[in-house]
Amino acid sequence: MSKRIDVDDLNVYYSKFLAVEGVSITIEPRSVTAFIGPSGCGKTTFLRTINRMHEVLPGAHVQGKMLLDGDDIYAAGVDPVTVRSQVGMVFQRPNPFPTMSIRDNVLAGVKLNGKRLGKRAEEEIVETSLRGANLWNEVKDRLDKPGSGLSGGQQQRLCIARTIAVQPDVILMDEPCSALDPISTLAVEDLINELKEKYTVVIVTHNMQQAARVSDKTAFFNIAGTGKPGKLIEYNDTKTIFNNPSVKATEDYVSGRFG
Template identity: 65%
Template sequence: MTTDNALVADASPVAKTVAKPAAKPDGEGVLELRNLTAWYGSFAAVRDVSLRIPPRTVTAFIGPSGCGKSTIIRTINRMHETLPGARIDGGVELDGVDLYGSQVDPVQVRRIVGMVFQKPNPFPAMSIFDNVASGPRVLKTIKGKAEIEEAVERSLRRAALWDEVKDKLKKPGTSLSGGQQQRLCIARAIAVEPEVVLMDEPCSALDPIATLRIEELISELQKTYTIVIVTHNMQQASRVSSTTAFFSLGEERAGRLIEAGPTNEIFTSPREQLTEDYVSGRFG
């Protein structure tokens, strides 16, 4: 796609800085879920999930509604616990650090693990520019007016939105179309330079064309970030991800991880009958 090429192959100095420094050696940056159980009060929404997610890959979480996919990704950036009564057992490790360790500040975890939500949620009463700049400004990750402007442009370029908004950066973020708003939210999330980007059904509120653009963007972003995406759209999972994890409902209506593996295997020759039934559309 030409837009895609404009995103990465642009000759401007900003575009050159888009690519992160050389990739880390293998094994570093791994995201690992260990016997993770997520509770809402006394209800276990999802039980005993163990999964290893390699860095700079796209992993899709698929499965029927209510099987805890969204809950699981919300445990990765510790957003789960912001709901009353919500807690976890087990652990999440990123690059060798236990994200639930006693010395860990959950606020900082959310900086390192960004998130894009189902419905685009640009900050109201903020311009396109301010939406993207809000993270770096508040977290003081970038200082100086020129540096922030550069970071905003870089993030908007990476989110494939720059060309559409560069002349109206002062317009409210909410004035954009749904698909543009979602890319704005992606730009906002990556402006603070996270390691992991979680996406909770990021295209479910978008039309097919906007969906396509986000999907192209995801394959572009995986060069820099580890991406975990929850989706109900199996074509989407097969298009964007290299690894797929299939969740389903287990005992006591608790979700569980049925199997995970390379996406083409999950879709063509899964080990479990349940997965086979789901990906072939026999249930769910």
């Protein structure tokens, strides 16, 4: 598990509209990379290109290269569903399936991928995934209860358990703590630090303190104005981005002067 991501001059379009322009970036395996920048600068759009999730919108397409351990995920004949099993996504708001039990929520992605498992194998996946999401001890005695009955922070960790159950190589997180209270946020941040031991983790966040706490590298995106494409402005070690950025716009953003 855990793969390197190499992006070369990627342009992201929605029909004819250029949403993100000319991104080149290398994301190392077993690391946490944070995408920061003002609203509308393309960071979430770019995040969604890493598992071709943006393609759920009609007319969405890319130009350029996106390599996962050297394999172009946009090459002819590559199935987006296969890509999404390798590159999991955790969304901004916790989205457990409300009619499913905690157990069935964890197994949902595995079953969606067509895997047929015996009961013992299923139980092993459930326990391993919930332990991996630091949730097992809190829910082990109520696995048959609805996932929607958990607190917000627990629901988000349940969604992370559902993501890691399919054994991806990369985990994408789109503002995973924005709907959570500070205690739940801390639990998810602690989990992110543990996940990087096995996975490549990429997180979009508007919380500068969070980016500084959890990420090894930070990418700052910006936009020149309404209707203009988002661009990657600066990418470096997180400490450098926050303490000694090379671009003034980066310094202005991380210091709170704009955004």
